Amino acid sequence: MNIPRTSYPRIVIIGGGFAGVALAKKLSKQEVQVVLLDKHNYHTFQPLLYQVSTGGLEPDSIAYPIRKILKDFPNFYFRLADVKEIDTKKNKVRTNIGNLKFDYLVVASGSKTNYFGNSNIEKYSMAMKTIPQSLNLRSLILENFEEALLTSDLNERDALMNFVIVGGGPTGVELAGALAEIKKGILPKDYPDLDTRSAQINIIQSSDCILKGMSEKASSRAEDFLEKLGVNVWKNVRVTNYDGKIVTTNTDLTFETATVVWAAGVKGATIKGLEAEEFMTNGNRLLVNEFNQVKGFDAIFAIGDIACMVNEEFPNGLPMMAQPAIQQGEQLGDNILKLIEEKSMVPFSYKDKGAMATIGRNKAVVDLKNFKFQGVFAWYVWMFVHLFFLIGFRNRMVVFVNWVYNYVRFDREARLIIRPFKKHYNS
C-alpha cells in the first residue's frame, strides 16, 4: 500500500464504525499519521438500518463518506481495504490491496451476526447489520407481498405474509414495530386485492423479557406497545432451526414463514492473527485491559464491539453498542498520544448515558440514569437523539424531512424493490 512513511508514528485503524471514526477524529489534528481501513467507503449509522429495511428512509441518508469525515486533516489516509490478517510479530497488516506496517494498531472491526453455529439459519435467514443487507430485506419483504398476490395456495400466501423476527433486543423490537405499522397503514392501500389482515408479525425472545438490559418498566411498556400494534410477542422460546420454510423452536411452537430476520445475537468480527483463544473471550471478543490494549500487546488496541473490557459492573464486558464504542475511541485517542509522549495512560471508565428504543409512532421507551419514561415524549427524545448523532447536516435534513412526511402522512415511500433479492437481477 503506497502510503508515505513520515517522521510521525503511524496508527492504523481497522474499521470506520462509531469507534474507529471517533478515534480518527481525535487523532487527526495531532502529530501522528492515521491510516483508516474499511471495506466500505462510508460510515453506517446502524441504529437506523431497520428504517431502511422498512422503506422509511433512504440508505444514502444514514451513510456518510469516510473520506469526507476527515477531509481537512493532512495526515489522514483512507484505504478501501479488506483486512485479511494481522502479523503481530512484524507489526504488519495484510489486506486485499497489499500490506501495511504499523507503529500502533487499533482493531475496531465491530461485530457480525452470530448464528451460534447453525448453518441452516445462516443460510436461510436475513441479517440487518449492513446497508446492503438492509436493502436485501427491504426487497424481500416487498417481493413477498407481490408473490402473495399471485399464489392460489393459501398456505403459501400465509407463509409469505408471516414475518418472524428472532431476538427481542432494540433491533428486533424496532423492526417488529415498523412492520406492524406497514401492515396497518400501507398494505391495505397498496394491496387492496389481497387480504392483508392475515399478515403476522412475530418476535421471538429466548429469555423472559424483551429489551433485556433496559429497565423492567421499559421492557413491559415496550411489550404493551408491540401487542397494541398487533405483534405476537413470544417469550421463553428459543429458535432451534429454520429450513427456509418452517421455524422450529425448543417448544411445540413452529412457524411457517418465508422471512426470518435473525437479530438474536452478534459476535466480534475477529481477524486472523488475533483469533487464538488466548486473546479472546465470550462472544469472540478481544480481551482488553483498561487502556484498551489487547492482552499481551502494548501497541495493539481494540475498541468498540470487538473489544471486551471487563469491570465490576460489566463482568461479561461492556455492552456492544454505539456509546461505549464512541467513548473508547475518544479516550484511546488521548491515550495513544500519551503513550507516544511516554506519559502514563488514563484508564477508561464508561459513562452510561442510558438506552432507548422506539416501537412506532408516538411509542418509545427511554432509560436515563435518573429518569425513565415511555410514550410520546420518549418518542420525541428518541428522534432528537438519533438526529443529533447522525453524521452530516444533509443526512440530518433528509432524515428529518422523511420523518416529518412519514408522520404526517402515515407513510413510508421508499418501498422500492431496486435490486430484487430473490430473482437474479437483470438490467
Next chain:
Amino acid sequence: MNIPRTSYPRIVIIGGGFAGVALAKKLSKQEVQVVLLDKHNYHTFQPLLYQVSTGGLEPDSIAYPIRKILKDFPNFYFRLADVKEIDTKKNKVRTNIGNLKFDYLVVASGSKTNYFGNSNIEKYSMAMKTIPQSLNLRSLILENFEEALLTSDLNERDALMNFVIVGGGPTGVELAGALAEIKKGILPKDYPDLDTRSAQINIIQSSDCILKGMSEKASSRAEDFLEKLGVNVWKNVRVTNYDGKIVTTNTDLTFETATVVWAAGVKGATIKGLEAEEFMTNGNRLLVNEFNQVKGFDAIFAIGDIACMVNEEFPNGLPMMAQPAIQQGEQLGDNILKLIEEKSMVPFSYKDKGAMATIGRNKAVVDLKNFKFQGVFAWYVWMFVHLFFLIGFRNRMVVFVNWVYNYVRFDREARLIIRPFKKHYNS
C-alpha cells in the same frame, strides 16, 4: 394472473414510465379496469438519473412506488411482471407470472440503450437508463478513484481517471458537466494523495454539434459551458469500438479509459409478437397512426418512446422524450373511452413545450417556443421544472434539500459505494 373479470372492459398497460402512468391516471376514475404491468415496482424519473450516478441525489428520491400513484382507484391493478410476448390473435399477453387477456392493450414499454449491434461496446460500456444501472455507474466511478490511488502504473492510473461519454444529447452533456464539477470540487479534497488534475472528462459526438434538436444558440452555449468546466468536447467523431481498455474512433483519435458511458442512442424496447418488420419503423419503434393505434390493429396501442408517430414536422417520429410520452398517455386515455363509447377519437397533436439541459452550477440552456435563454436564470428554470414534474411531495422535498445543500456546500454527499460494481459483492 388472478385478476377478476368484471363487466368493465380491461385495458392492459405495459410499462409504468411517463406514458403508462399518465394513461393509467387518466383512466383510473373511469368505468374500465386498468391493469398496469412493469418489471419494477416503481416509476423512475429518468431525467435525474445522472445525478444519482454522480452522488448528487439518492436513488430513492427519483423513484416512486407505482402502487402508491394509483392507490385510490378501485379498478386499478398493478402486477410486477416481465412481459414476454403479445398474442395479437388471442388478445393475450404472456408474462413471467402468467397470461392475461385484454380488451385493449397499450404498449408503453419505453426504450433501451442502442449499441447499434456492437457487442463489445454493449459488454464493456456503462448505460444509464435505469436506477440499478445508474448506481452501478456511481460505484464504478468511485471504485476507479480508489484503485487509481493504489496503482503505481501511471498509464493505468490515467485510464482509471479518464472518463469517456459517448453521445452529446442531454444525458451525455449533463453527466459530463457533473463529472467535471466532481473533478474540480470534490476529488482534490477526497483524494489529497492523488494528483486528480490528470482526471479527464471527454464527451464524443458523432455530428457537428451537441444537444442536437435544441437551438444553435443552446448548443454553442452548452459547449462553451462544458469547455469552461474543462470537459473535452469531441465533435464529428464516431466511436467504433471499446475493448474494455481502449476506445477507437473513425478518426486517429483513441482513448485509454476504464470507463465508457454509452449515451449515444436508444431504441424501442420491443416485445415479441409485435416485433415483425411490418409493425416497426426506424429505431425499433412501433409505427402508430394519429390515434396511437399500432399499424393493423384497432385495440392495440403504443405510446411514449416505443411509439413512432410520424407527421410533417417529425418525419422520423416524435422525439423520444418525456413530454410526448405524457401527452400521448393523457390523450389516449380520452380516446380509449371514446372508442368504448363508439364515439370517434381525436387525433393526437404534439404541443412542444421546449427543451432544456443543465451543464452545471448556474449553467443551463433552455429553449422555449418564443424565448431561448442560457445561464443562471435558465438553471433556476431547469431546477424548478424538474422539481415540478417529479412525482411525490416527499421526493420533491428531499431533492430540494439535496440541491440546496449541494449548491451551498459545493458538495455531493451520496458518493457511496453501496454495492461495488467491479468486485463480486459479499455481505
